[in-house]
Amino acid sequence: MRPCSAASRGRPQSPHPPTDSGSSSMTMQPWFADAKLGIFLHWGIYAVDGVAESWSFYANEVSYGAYMAQLDGFTAAAFDGDAWAGLFARAGARYTVLTAKHHDGVALWDTAQSDLSVVKRTPAGRDLLAEYVGAMRRHGLRTGLYFSHLDWSHPDYATLRHTDPTRPWITDNPYTMPPEGQEDPERWERYLVFHRAQLRELVTGYEPDLLWFDGHWERSERQWRMSELRQELLAMKADVVLNARMLGHGDYATPEQGVPISPPEGPWELCLTINDSWGHRAGDTNHKSAGQIIRTFAETIGAGGNLLLAVGPTEDGTITPEQTARLEGLGGWIERNREAVHGxxxxxxxxxxxxxxxxxxxxxxxxxxxxxxxxxxxxxxxxxxxxxxxxxxxxxxxxxxxxxxxxxxxxxxxxxxxxxxxxxxxxxxxxxxxxxxxxxxxxxxxxx
The missing domain is CATH 2.60.40.1180 (Golgi alpha-mannosidase II)
Incomplete structure (x- = not known):
């Protein structure tokens, strides 16, 4: 079993900083610091075969064609947003983050910018974001949407090179960059139009409390025009919280998989998996115990952070008994000790x-x-x-x-x-x- 790293989530194997430090912001909402616990949902077509989300085809573990063939098996047949929300509330969570679009480019909503969505291309055939957002709000949970800046399926994405020598993990993978001398800035501009249009759909259509970005590392801040993007997002929703994966233009830091020895000074959030995987992988039975998760939670809030605990539903939308038990174990401890958690x-x-x-x-x-x-x-x-x-x-x-x-x-x-x-x-x-x-x-x- 391979530990969760590049191949099982949003990070190449070569070491590099998982986040930038964020920036102080008038948009940082007080609810975030007191939330303490969020649930991080990696749900997409990768759950059909139980392969690593997006990284499996990037690393040639499976072919791109085989990866995308999972579209035919993604049903969401057992998805019950209210059941999810009830479980997360019992776990003591105050907010959730769902992968609206991972690096594979498959959208969980009916995007008008592409036909690559679960609405148009899978048996699920419906807008899963709308169901998710509605259910979370009915149960009093803040709603977050994960969105990958990069899109390894979009024909105009791999059209610029990032040659920053401090980023050795960026390789000549064809999903990432064009060959030397074959850059096409006009196509990159088309990609940015697509990128902004999808974000407008998410912000205006679903009004998220939080946007959780990823996939920022393959281009520079200037190529992404992150400063402009921040302004555009806040103009659409002034109180939206933005994580730090905006190359200096986010609100809070997002370390992964281990409580920092020297935690960030400002607001931050630890992203942690229950087993070794972000999404559902049937063969990954290396679950952390409820006690281990509770200890990590206490260490995190004691250092001023939130815990964003990852849950990987199966392709039909089921949350496994193993993950459910750990969520409920954490929730029981929080309920007994809520005075030491909230406020x-x-x-x-x-x-x-x-x-x-x-x-x-x-x-x-x-x-x-x-x-x-x-x-x-x-x-x-x-x-x-x-x-x-x-x-x-x-x-x-x-x-x-x-x-x-x-x-x-x-x-x-x-x-x-x-x-x-x-x-x-x-x-x-x-x-x-x-x-x-x-x-x-x-x-x-x-x-x-």
Missing amino acids: TERGVPFGHHYGPTTLSKDRRTLYLHCLDAPREFVALRGLVTPVKRVSVLGTGAGLAHRTVGGFAGHGVPGVLYIDPPAELDPHITVIAVELDGELELYRGAGHG
């Missing part, structure tokens, strides 16, 4: 507590996420603000605590020692430290 921001720097932390918006309650069962005590270092009460989320049980050591005459606080809870959460026990004032930390080097 919070990134917690204290590492070293004050050996685990993730979140902080209430009023900065008067610090939540300690205990990844492992505490033994003699739970410790919190460098806390200056006096403590009013310590309790366990989920049970409300109060916990004895005391401060030991320190050098008060020089402003060096002691260590807050908290007695371990008698009853522990099956996954992560959260301890609420209520403060007598706003959080103040000691960050000095000690005295001596």
Whole structure:
């Protein structure tokens, strides 16, 4: 089984930055930072044979013809948008992102710009985006649409070369660039007209809360005219959130598959698969446990990010029992500990507590996420603000605590020692430290 990387999603094998850093923006909506959990749906014709979305033909694992033959088997026969939305709400998600169009160019809506859509070319024969958007909104979930800038099926796409020497992963693959000396700028201009027209259809037709871009790396910012694109999108919908895959013109960063050791300063989102694949691959049974997903979620929100958890429905629109169980396991933990999830921001720097932390918006309650069962005590270092009460989320049980050591005459606080809870959460026990004032930390080097 191959791990999820280039061949199983939007990334060539050669290493390169998965995102740009984004840019500060007046359009960044407050709902995003408090959402904490989103669901990332990779659904398309690639689920018919269970091959890697788009990358399988790009890497010649299957022929382009064999890949596109999956159009004949894509039925969406069991797709129930309300059932999806209900599951995602039980998982604790506040928003979802669906692949409106991946790099293969197959649209999930009835685009007027091409006949390459599930409406015109598959047995599904209907606008799946409309059903998706309607269902998510009925259940109170924000709606996001994934859109690939590049389109390896469009005849005018591979008409310019990107020769940036810092991007060695961009190769002479015929889906990507024309041979040397055969560029055709006029055809590229036609492609940009197509690109913008499809985006206008999505923004004006479905009014997404978020546009999740990908496929930006094969052209430069200037070739894409990303600055102009940002202005055009905001002119159509001023409150739309844009991810960072716009070469410097997005709102938030999108690292993949691992919590950053040094997380971004601004808003960000970790994209994570439940198994090793983004879309449905029947042979991929390497599912993360609910406990592993919950731990990653806690680490992510503690560092100020959202988790965008990937779900790969089967071709008929079924979400597998294995993925359903993990979503519901995560949702159960969030429900038990919702006070430490929603209405919070990134917690204290590492070293004050050996685990993730979140902080209430009023900065008067610090939540300690205990990844492992505490033994003699739970410790919190460098806390200056006096403590009013310590309790366990989920049970409300109060916990004895005391401060030991320190050098008060020089402003060096002691260590807050908290007695371990008698009853522990099956996954992560959260301890609420209520403060007598706003959080103040000691960050000095000690005295001596």
